[in-house]
Amino acid sequence: MGHLDHATFGWLTPALSYVMACIGAALGLRCTVRALGATGRSRRNWLITAASAIGTGIWTMHFVAMLGFGVSGTEISYNVPLTILSLVIAMAVVCAGVFAVGYSHDRARALFLGGLTTGVGVASMHYLGMAAVRLHGHVTYDPVLVALSVVIAVVAATAALWAALNIKSPLAVTVASLVMGGAVSSMHYTGMFAVSVKVTPSSAVLPGATAMQFIFPLAVGLGSYLFLTSAFVALSPTAGEREASASAQRPVESATAH
Template sequence: MPHEHAIQCIHEPYLVVLSYLVSVLGSFTALQLAVAIPAATGPAQRLRAIVAAGVAMGGGAIWAMHFIAMLACNMDIPVAYDVALTTLSALIGMVSCMLGLSIAGSGVFGWGKLVVAGVFMGLGVTGMHYTGMAAMMMPANAVYDTALVAASATIAVVASIVALWLAFNLRGAMQMFGSALVMGIAVCGMHYTGMAAASFLPNGAGNAVLAGGLSGDYLGSSIFVVTTVVLAMMLVTSLVRQRQRQLVEI
């Protein structure tokens, strides 16, 4: 139920679209990298594959999308971001994805294991989202609708289960691209449901509350540039390695 005196969040359409595109790029890169997990020949190689796919999924498809989407919410009040909580949210997102990939990709692949991995990963993604929300420094307090919070967590768990299934069952590039489009919708659905759960109520704190925080515009542009470059490099590297393996097998 929206609060009568809540600050309105007006979403910038181009940033909403940009957040979706970043999520699709991160999802496609993660799917390409996840192929190396079951193909790993030793613990070290497997760990590298899990870390790479986890960074792409948790850091790109989910966390970077999250902060770009948060910048899409224009509330006509100054907003900065706490450095420690922002960093913590990124770590939660990446580590939870690594954990999910590690559980789902160990031993014989099965639905029971997939669901357990998806629950761990989905709850981690939910924790990332609300930790990122807590990082907002502004002259307002966030009040949450528990039903929508529960809905966002459910979407995150379901999306995680789907993402893990896709990661270990798809091989074709076009299949992965189509799946990345679907994953982007699921990740954005989780985020914007979580945002809808929050009402921002003025607290009269003034701009002093922003001291020591990162500017939203600076953070958003930095995340977009760094994430796009890193994901592009990871994707190219993955595609080259896959091509080399195919040539060796011929």
């Protein structure tokens, strides 16, 4: 058996991956709240932004955490197409979940469907990301822990969507995103503890790209996307602020008309 190390850089990768998950969650919840206050194309755009933020946050969290994943006795590399597919799936499934909530008239059903879809999406992203791992040896999973990680993902997603629908104050959104970040991280590490690797030492070159060649630049790019979008969303006026500024201009117009 290969000894698995989930934090080859010490606490840096778990802490950083948790931060990424929280930023994605906070941004996603903020956008979902904004979407519910908007209509038409504006609502659709906010929902797409929310889904891309949550999807990117989850994916970046997973692969930043994976940067700290090591197995004694073997190098690790990643299959590039599968890794990219895991990102696309994370985005698409979260998008479906967020839209279910944004456009449904029945709150309870929307939450159930949205939470289930998003949770399963998070889990499938995780295990596809794991399927992209290439090493000298054989990877097996503990089915009980795998099932537990899927349950955690579904519960976390449902809780996050519930928060998006019911919470408006900035403090509450912050708390909700810290909780969701924690839930996504615990789902990740539960899924990682389900892994055991039987190493077959070999000097052959592994197919795929190393984490530093591929995962690291992609994570940095997506992380930058999250920060920039957060800044944009934080600075764009809410519906209430737009109405206030519009009504402030009206008396001036009517005064100049006389």
